[in-house]
Amino acid sequence: MRQTKLFLFIFAAIGLVLAACSKDELKVKTSQVGVALTNPAGLTNPQITDIAVEFKEVNSGVESKFNLRSAAELSNLTLPEGSYNVNLEGTVTFGADNDRQTSKIRGYKQGIIISGGEVKLNIPLFLYNVASKFVFQEIFFTGTVTKEGKQYNGDKYFVIYNNSEDTLYADGLVISEAQFLTTTKRNYIPNIMGEAFTAGSIVMIPGTGKQYPILPGKGFTIANNAINHLEYNSNSFDLTSAEFELTLVGSINVDNPNVPDLINLNGNMTMHNRGFKTYVIARFPQNMTIDAYKAANYYEYKYLNSAGDTTKQNAYKIPNAWIMDAVNLSVETNYEWILTDPSLDMGWSYCGKVDSDKTRYGKAVRRKELLTNPDGRVVLKDNNNSTLDFDPEVTAKYLIKQ
Amino acid sequence: MRWSFIITILVLGTAVKASAQDSIPTKLWKEQASPVTYVRDDVYSNPALKSYQRVNTYSLIAASYRKSQQDLYLQQLGSGAAGLHVHSETYLKPNERTTLWGKAYYTTQTIEQVKFNESADYSIIYPYVMVDSVGGNMKSETYFFSGGIAQSVGVYQWGVNASFKGLQAYRNRDPRPKNISSEITLTLAGSRKIGQHYALGVDVTGVKYNQSNTIQFVSDLGRPLLWHDAGLGVYNKLLAGTRDAAVHNGFMVGGKLNFVPTTRNGFFVTAGVQQYNVGKKLGSVIDEVARTKETKxxxxxxxxxxxxxxxxxxxxxxxxxxxxxxxxxxxxKSSQLSLVPVSEDLRYLHEYTIAQVRAVYGKTGGLVDWFVGADVSYDDQSQRYVDPNRTLTYTNIIAGVDLTLRKQCSNILFSLQGEYKQIENQDKNKVWNLDPDKPSIYQMLNSNFEYLTTGGTYFGGSLRADFPVAPKVTGFVQVNGANQTGINKSDYKATMGVLF
Structure with missing residues (x-):
């Protein structure tokens, strides 16, 4: 009898434990999100329609896309909790009743935390109108590898393309590499990103103003060193055909006297070989001297460093209004932010998926072709979104030529 | 750690030598080589019931070399292993009231083709392992020693068992993981005799687990992508890249009730529950990135x-x-701050149920001793991940029979064992969307699924010979071989040792 009770006790214990083994529901927590839009200043009676909004959760990489007819439908969206980058495109109609105009409109915001029951967020919008101009066609910033397995850096280059239907002049064109890194997000004070680009190295194409005409649909190459790199590295290529070359720091600069050098306005442009920087093409206002530019665009900024102290530094800024094209570069695993106002570039491209990715060498980012005109002129895609406009990790064009 | 192991072996060996004279080699061999014993030992695993586990006291020191290889395998665990195992154990009853036992082993092996896992102790920390796209053979060394004592006080017995397991796993070429783990276990137990034939026992076990998991690359040109798996090939993109140091800290608490016969004749019932939680931290992130909570x-x-x-x-x-x-x-938020936690979700769930019936019947004393066994098991597994949604489920049934024959020829004792099993998949399902950007992960998932759901036929066998080497000391040699179709697995082992 006593043993029977013990058996019953043990079976009851088993039964209780088994009853506790209920099935769990796998469901991530969600929040209700209300999105308000801030229209660009100066628009009369704006009405936004045909909205495509994409929320990308940065932990999971999961994209939630909504296609909406009006801004009112943005007031109640359901999203999993997380940290998001938001990308919005739509159409805005504005103006007086008898003079309504239509334009494309965009918004971009990153680092939005959606957590808790209800979240309200505001996305500032900006108009965009893609005007044809000089654009980056290809940026080769990774360099190559020697047969001995060593990095080789002198063969980097830019290819700049006339994406318009007019002949443009390369004279005075400015190329700049960002002062900051797309992989290191900081709260720089004052924050000038909405009005200007913070430049690190700045170089300028020389010329009289009409010395270097570039025909529609044609491009030109700016090499680090415009030499035949095959003489030093059999895995590289010949860059003696480049139209221009940079003046690098003395230890790695090799001058080709037959190729014009760019003018260094600030520092030497070495091109970050892991692709953590942003590049812009700009043109200064007519008759602006280099000294006048520097005097008017000196930028002192500060930020809180990792030790908790304030670091003060300085750079030059390039007003957004002067910038023709911008390309943010990063790597997925280290990307933290873009270094331009979203109206210049709201995306980023890459070579390599991780910091120091050893598969990146010999690869470039190249702008996609949009269409070919009946006259044979290729128009490149330029929607101010490098994520969509560029093919990442393509073989550098000079390597293909071989 | 090597010295601790050697000292443990010596202590055990000395203790054993002093008491081994009480044992009778033939009886000991018969108990030791009986398939009934293997099943029965588990029933008496509670330290306060250990005194009922064996009739004969014994000590054993053995060394074995094992090599296994299979075509289909769980990528994270490798395609096979080759290595040396040195093993020592003892079971003593120095007086009527006291039982002592101890165990120590050292294993050094090379695990082949480990992919999608650069961490150690996969079964403890999965799915949160560190991963790169390269992988390769992994060397590992394991040290283990444990000991326990049980003592009776009237109808009561108390028992305690403590163990330490240390492991290091590494590779000497890129990628170069270096993983060091430790597992410390303490079990406290008590039992009471119920009538003449039964005892009721209870034990409580605590485990402290720790693993340091780092990886290095020495190539001048860079490194491949490093990420931290979250289950079924999903990983957190914010944590991927170069975060190459992780720490896993865990603890387990569990308890068991045992109702067992004290004379090895009668019914037995055991029931237990345990909770094993393991958290994972990365070197550059303050907060825990993930945690497993396992209830068994x-x-x-x-x-x-x-x-x-x-x-x-x-x-x-x-x-x-x-x-x-x-x-x-x-x-x-910014590079000045560590990553800031914003939300926490139950994203991965692995549930499984295994039910098994095993029966062994044997007769000794005739021309040959023989044992015939049969077993059938049901294995129902479900792994799910949410956002993105992925599922892996399957049900396998395994049924088998085995036969063991023992015969004494002159002063050599032979033991021949054969085993046959049929593995059949009853149900399987997989859901994961093809991700063209991650073809290797897709292939890994498919390969693992194929391994887990492939049926086949298993044949295994062993031959053991025991022979006298000194008064009351038996030497033995044993060879084992097994083959499984479907996954094309082969497994061979050669062992030699002494028993006294």
Whole structure:
């Protein structure tokens, strides 16, 4: 009898434990999100329609896309909790009743935390109108590898393309590499990103103003060193055909006297070989001297460093209004932010998926072709979104030529 | 750690030598080489019931070399292993009231083709392992020693068991993981005799687990992508890249109830529950990035009989496990701050139920001793991940029979064992969307699924010879071989040792 009770006790214990083994529901927590839009200043009676909004959760990489007819439908969206980058495109109609105009409109915001029951967020919008101009066609910033397995850096280059239907002049064109890194997000004070680009190295194409005409649909190459790199590295290529070359720091600069050098306005442009920087093409206002530019665009900024102290530094800024094209570069695993106002570039491209990715060498980012005109002129895609406009990790064009 | 191991072996060996004279080699061999014993030992695993586990005291020191290889395999665990195992154990009864036992082993092996896992102790920390796209052979060394004591006080017994397991796993070429783990276990137990034939026992076990998991690359040109798996090939993109140091800290608490016969004749019932939680931290992130919470419920029910020259044991075992994977989502506000946690979700769930019935009947004393065994098991597995949604489920049934023959020829004791099993998949399902950007992960998932759901036929066998080497000291050699179709697995082992 006593043993029977013990058996019953043990079976009851088993039964209780088994009853506790209920099935769990796998469901991530969600929040209700209300999105308000801030229209660009100066628009009369704006009405936004045909909205495509994409929320990308940065932990999971999961994209939630909504296609909406009006801004009112943005007031109640359901999203999993997380940290998001938001990308919005739509159409805005504005103006007086008898003079309504239509334009494309965009918004971009990153680092939005959606957590808790209800979240309200505001996305500032900006108009965009893609005007044809000089654009980056290809940026080769990774360099190559020697047969001995060593990095080789002198063969980097830019290819700049006339994406318009007019002949443009390369004279005075400015190329700049960002002062900051797309992989290191900081709260720089004052924050000038909405009005200007913070430049690190700045170089300028020389010329009289009409010395270097570039025909529609044609491009030109700016090499680090415009030499035949095959003489030093059999895995590289010949860059003696480049139209221009940079003046690098003395230890790695090799001058080709037959190729014009760019003018260094600030520092030497070495091109970050892991692709953590942003590049812009700009043109200064007519008759602006280099000294006048520097005097008017000196930028002192500060930020809180990792030790908790304030670091003060300085750079030059390039007003957004002067910038023709911008390309943010990063790597997925280290990307933290873009270094331009979203109206210049709201995306980023890459070579390599991780910091120091050893598969990146010999690869470039190249702008996609949009269409070919009946006259044979290729128009490149330029929607101010490098994520969509560029093919990442393509073989550098000079390597293909071989 | 090597010295600790050697000292443990020496201490055990000395203790054993002093008491081994009480044992009778033939009886010992018969108990040691009986398939009934293997099943029965588990029933008496509670330290306060150890005194009923064996009739004969013994000590054993053995060394074995094992090599296994299979075509289909769980990528994270490798395609096979080759290595040396040195093993020592003892079971003593220095007086009527006291039982002592101890165990120590050292294993050095090379595990081949480990992919999608650069961490150690996969079964403890999965799915949160460090991963790169390269992988390769992994060397590992394991040290283990444990010991326990049980003592009776009237109808009561108390028992305690403590163990330490240390492991290091590494590779000497890129990628170069270096993983060091330790597992410390303490079990406290008590039992009470119930009548003349039964005892009721209870034990409580605590485990402290720790693993340091780092990886290095020495190539000048860079490194491949490093990420931290979250289950079924999913990983947190914010944590991927170059975060190459992780720490896993865990603890387990569990308890068991045992109702067992004290004479190895009668019914037995055991029931237990345990909770094993392991958290994962990365070197550059303050907060935990993930945590597993595993609840395990197990129960055994059976009957054993040892009468005259017959032995019988029938055991039905049930095990239900639920492992929850809880992940943190972060925000990268700025590089000045560590990642800031913004949300936490149960994203991964592995649930499985295993039910098994094993029966062995044997007769000794005739021309040959023989044992015939049969077993059938049901294995129902479900792994799920949410956002993105992925599922892997399957049900396998395994049924088998085995036969063991023992014969003494002159002063050599032979033991021949053969085993046949049929593995059949009853149900399987997989859901994961093809991700063209991650073809290797897709292939890994498919390969693992194929391995887990492939049926086949298993043949295994062993031959053991025991021979006298000194008064009351037996030497033995044993060879084992097994082959499984479907996954094309082969497994060979050669062992030599002494028993006294």
């Amino acid at each position: 419920v197990e129960a055994d029910l059976g009957y054993m009989q040892e009468r005259n020259n017959t032995q019988l044991i029938v055991k039905a075992a049930f095990e239900s496990v639920k492992r929850k994977g809880i992940e943190t989502k972060f925000d990268n």
